[in-house]
Amino acid sequence: MTTGTAIRTVEVLVSSPDRNFVTLRLTTEDGVVGLGDATLNGRELSVASYLKDHVAPLLVGRDAHRIEDTWQYLYRGAYWRRGPVTMAAIAAVDVALWDIKAKVAGLPLYQLLGGASRLGALAYGHASGRDLPELFDSIRHHLGQGFKAIRVQTSVPGLNAVYGVAAQRTSTGARYDYEPAQRTVVPAEEDWDTRSYLRHVPTVFEAVRNEFGPELPLLHDGHHRMTPIQAAKLGKALEPYDLFWLEDCTPAENQEALRLVRQHTTTPLAIGEVFNTVWDYQTIIREQLIDYVRSAVTHTGGITALRKILDFAAQYQIKSGIHGPTDISPVGMAAALHLDLAIHNFGIQEYMQHGARTNEVFQQSFTFTDGLLHPGEQPGLGVTYDDDAAAAYEYQPAYLPVNRLQDGTVHDW
Ligand code: EZ4
Ligand code: CO
16 A cells, blocks of 8 residues: 555534535545545434444544455444444445545546446436426426426325425425425324325326326335235336336335235336345345335445445346435435446436535536436546535434324334
8 A cells, every 4th residue: 555545534524504414524645535425314423423433443544445345344344234324334435435546546436437338327306296286387397407207296185294295395495306304303293094195196197197298207106105915006007107117115124025016017116225235135136026226325335335236136137226315415426426327237316406505515516417417527426525614504403204194003104
């Protein structure tokens, strides 16, 4: 090792511009800076502590170039494997090391991952509405912004607040950007009824197809709420509307549940935003029970680990659909975009746009043109962190909602 690439400082930065973010900043003896995203929505400080208390002391003096070795050292070395907190912490280190390596090479990160396989990454945006007119407005708004694929979520008659519908929270003024975490000291509660949902959703997709025609790729997120047989029923009911994918139809910790869903429907399935290692995918990839891998770089141990999952998936013609909500920081999004550009089995990239305050803290070089995202040509990830801007936005407790059935039973959110 040349001493210049030894890690000199490790900083864990917590800021809350539009929402909470945990960012890892590594600096080498030569002064090269690498950023990693360690944000775990609603549990941010646990990852910050994991990094500060248990990882930072192990990194100082290590050669920043040894990415694979550092990954294995942190994963195997902890003895306690997997889990969202551990894997978000490892991801932050991994992405920061890739950022450093690419900067030392003087290349945008995607060049180190094999170079560009496409012009850019097809992105989908989040349209939503309480009723059809509001939903149609939101779809038109996204089409106007250049989106070529749209996720569709709506309210369900009889329910007060449903996952994915921005307009339910008009007080924030965030008309089109659905932001589930709320800055409250205890989680907000939402209500749920699967039968009402199953009756309503196909009527919404029928209306959207009638209005916008057969070409537009449409996606939908079931957000872990159905049993396998309910998911099978929904997939079947949505077949006439030719979805790009149905996401998280079941909680999917039980990978075998997908066998039942798969037997009944040809609607493509996407799963994995809450998964954190390849082991969560072992059965569903090998048995070809899904079509898209939904993991975020940030929650799956970084570029090193997600690349391996996607290479495994590629053997079964399963494609990527990397998670990209606003709780993935611009650093985590940039990492996703470099991977999207380089891999062969790219499917689609989720793109919820960050707010103005977030963009002030994280300066970015990505572009969004004709529906395609591109990470830009700056060496490394192409993201810088502005400490002065961040200083104005201190951490605020925030939680994802909790879901209850109408009789009060806690349900998957
Ligand atoms: O609810 O990232 O597909 N996107 C999603 C997200 C998740 C949030 C949870 O933190 O399901 O909106
Ligand atoms: Co989702």
